[in-house]
Amino acid sequence: MAHLWRRLRMLFGGARFDRELDEEMRLHLELRAEEAAARGLPPDEAQAAARRRFGNPTALRERSRDAWGWRWLDDLARDLRYGLRALRRGPGFAFVVVLTLALGIGANTAILSVVDAVLLRPLPYAAPDRLVVLLHDGHNPVAPANFLDWRAQAASFQQMAAAEYWTPNLAGVDRPEQVDALRLTADMWPLLGVAPALGRTFTADETRPGAPPVVVLTWQGWQRRFAGSPDVLGRSVELDGVRHTIVGVMPRDFQFAPFWVTRAELFAPLSLAERANRRKGNSLRVFARLRDGTTLAQARGEIARITARLEQSFPGTNGGVQVVPLTDKVVGDLRPALLVLLGAAAFVLLACCANIAHMLLARAQARRREVLLRVALGATRGRIVRQFLAESLLLTIGGGLAGIALGGWGIDLLLALHPSDLPPIAHIAVDHTVLGVMIGVSLAAGIGFGLVPALHATSGDVHGGLKDGGRATTDGAARGTLRGLFVVTQLALALPLLVGAGLMIRSFVHLMSIDPGFRSDGVVALEVSVTATPEAAPGRRADFYRELVQRTAALPDVRAASAINHLPLAGDEWGLELEVEGRPPPPPDRAEVATFRAVLPGYFDTLRVPLLRGRDVAAADTLDTLPVVVVNARLAERIWPGEDPIGKRIGGTFFDGQRRWLTVVGVVADVRQGKWERRPRAEIYLPVRQVRQYLEDPSSHFSYLTIVARGDGDRGALLTSIRGLVRELSPNATVSGATTMSDVVDEATAQPRFYVVLLAVFAALALVLAAVGIYGVMSYTVSRRTHEIGVRMALGAQPREVLRLVVGRAMVHTAIGAAVGLAASLALGRLMSSLLFGVSAADPLTLGAVTVLLALVAALAAIIPARRASRIAPTEALRTD
């Protein structure tokens, strides 16, 4: 250790080392000379004698330096300096190589970092591979009574806990605001196994009704609401008008829930006592930790038995319960997309490497004469190989560093393009693993690309080569094959990328041609919640919203305004079971389920949803008049195919368990509901004034509506005006989710758009690389064959024949490359199919178009140098080397 330390000190004190050594040697020489002078020698003879006796100072100095074992470093520095000089002579070449590699490494750094963060890094909980989620059909929430029964009966789990979404109004910190929160049963904490950073989590006692309300903050919530103040414990926050004491803060890396409500700022106790017998009102997400020694299959078997038993006792409540590993649930949807992107990035890198390999090989070939000369002058083969290596390492390390920088920027771009699609990991950055991999790739590329051409260039007979003038009269067959292989590789790599991008683009065009059923232009929306304000009182609430809508409609530039409980595509989606009058009630799991919406009059007009039959809901529809409903075309078609649905009645229990019959008064066109690409399901629109919960229920999910308005003016200004109106009418009402309908549509299509953009960028990159690569190979081939071409033309060959000769060979390679690429595309297509919409992974149109495009590019890249060759005067061609 001390040994290395001394050596390093010497290394970094290099100049001082030399100075001191020189001084020491000088003193020696002087003393020796003085000694001789004292014996009577004349001064110059004395000095000469001293020097003779001392030896060669330069050699001694070098041996002294060598003693420290840094000789190789000096050599390396010299090689690098020489390499830099060589590259400066051809800066264009260096630039192209560095840029090519930077693009490849950059793309891979960005994608790999995201994949590493999303797919490879474990979730931030203790032993996350033992965690599972229990949901109906793998994604639908669970009713309280079912959760309690499962928890009581299942033995496979160490803990089972439930979480419920909660959006309380947060008052008392700044302006009232709606925040994302989760209510958790107390055993969620031991289940997750993460200790709080400050204070404590809550206990089972605190989930009982009547217990003093407490809350645990996330690190982010703590920073945002309390600026990370250390004395936050014991302070309180007012949530929905109730003071909650802060008992703990979770650590910075903690994030829950991982697949939904991903931005919760606080956690409160979930009390199920009042709902313990409810098998409807599915609002819980159930998490569980497998008991040690229990397998997933055993747990699944047990849950299947328990739910089957419960289903018998309570039909229609326990169907399709799935036990899914939490990690699968979180990354399952993203995995195919990220793997496709990862594959695409890897293909780009390979294409880059193929290009660089060819460029360096061609360069080495071109320098063969220089190499031979140096060998003839006594340079060893090792010396020259080291020189080549230094040069290629310079290039690839430069490219690698530029690529990593580019990649860091690429990550930001990736996240900016689509932040909400990725699980909110604290932050995604180039991490050490990725950095290591990329540096490794750069070094491997440098060594590989340096070594092969170096060995190639230094092989063979030196004297023969020099006598020949270093000129290849005709091109060796082996080298021709090697270059052909480059063309084939380029095409085989580029084609799958282009096919992938083509498929995504086709799929995207299909997606964008979907008619959402409404017109988004000019429409703004914002949620206005009156939870825990005086306006929430029965009798005042409906008037508040009616007043707000009327005043909004009266704003200048506003054409129409109304309100709905949940905005399509952006808002919640509640399913309700329906009965049809005059038909026997279906078995519970076969009942018609419709998406429930509550609207104020004018909603359809505001979003320009076509009213196909009958009328809109009206201000006159109240609790005291005939209960009415507007249905969508799909519901009408499913229940009353070929009949006029107006005047027909559907029944259901609307939140209070009492069956009521609603008379259909209107039919509207289908509107896309939760997901853009999913076909709309049956949907019912009830007048807000006929749903008692929206008039009286104080809980937060019934005491807000989304105001929608369509206008001609600036949409930001319109939203500001509406906020002003809300403040005037109710100072404590909270506004959230202000958006434009166009943004809602953009957000709903953001995921496919993201993949299209990325794949298109990769494909464009691959196309350029292929074009440049093929052009490079072709022009190099032609330049090597100029002499041969000159001979042919001198012997009477026509330019057209020369052209055919050169281009023909390129097209054979192109055909082979395209065939390999097509096969790869078909094989890789399976990976993509889950990302595609309305187009098959083996879409012949895409495959055909891409192949033709690539063939054209290849032909063009071959024809340009070929034409140049065919125009050369034979005399000139024969003179060149």
Add this chain to the structure above:
Amino acid sequence: MSERSARAEIPPGTLTLLILRTLARSGEQHGFEIANAIEKLSEAVLRVEEGSLYPALQRMLVQGWVTARWGHTAAGRRARYYQLTAAGKKELAAELSQFERVTTAIARVLAPA
């Protein structure tokens, strides 16, 4: 080249051994003094190239057998003084015993039976 021929005459490592020994006796010396001391002990070692003392000293610095500091000679000139370290003393002892083993072995071979 010159180093090789110098070494051909005397066993390798002798120079190091002599430097260690000189420093062990004198405590602290600069290069010129060491060279003179060695000359007194063995004219052969430094005959060809007196300067080869310096690479040898550097190798010993790397090994940690000696340390160096800058000081002034009696005549007031700046000089680098070398001193044995504990490791250097141990090395000297080891080399001496090794040397003795070899010479004893050689003596035994050469001794009449």
